[in-house]
Amino acid sequence: MTELERRAAIFAALADQTRLRIVDLLTLGDLSSSEIGTALDLRSNLIAHHLGVLESAQIISRARSEFDRRRSYIGLRPEIFDTLAPPSVAPPRRVLFVCTANSARSQLAETIWRDVSPVDVASAGTRPAATVNPQAIAAAARHGLAIDQSRPPRHIDEVRAEGDLVITVCDDAHEILLTRDDLPRDDLHWSVRDPARAGTPAAFDDAFETLGLRIRALSSRLIAA
Structure with missing residues (x-):
């Protein structure tokens, strides 16, 4: 397929x-087909049809949840952003990144966001670890950034405040917040692979790059708003 045919x-x-x-929703975060149906009040057969068209045109991709293997998340393929013009988003009071342990992905996201956006930022976990993952600290350092090692990982209940834009950056945290009535819901979900599973510098660098792309895309829209 030529580039013209692709476009x-x-x-x-x-x-x-x-x-x-559907595409407007996916410019902000990854969603399961059922979440898309709820957001747009669509029947499952219509969702399947429209997602099939978008997938055939190579606009979306699917990734199996690391937490619930029966669930898949749909996301936009990054190369199609050049042809999309999504609406701007009103800047929040603060962005709060959440993962399970608040030891790797959410810490990296907080550090990257602080470097690229004037909007305030924090991070938290649903089951905080005792310390920040040393490989997350090393990955940030390789990219010229520093994670605050003096502050231990924190629970979302300790950190979340009124007006926060809550972004989960792992499937586990997103699905826990969906099902637990005692925890706040997230506003956006980014399905980022857990670098601690592989435990290699390359995996942490991949997570850093993925978060960086997401953060720059969202922060530019907040600034424009």
């Missing part, structure tokens, strides 16, 4: 209001 396929697939609404 034409994207525009053809997006020539539908429902599919445009």
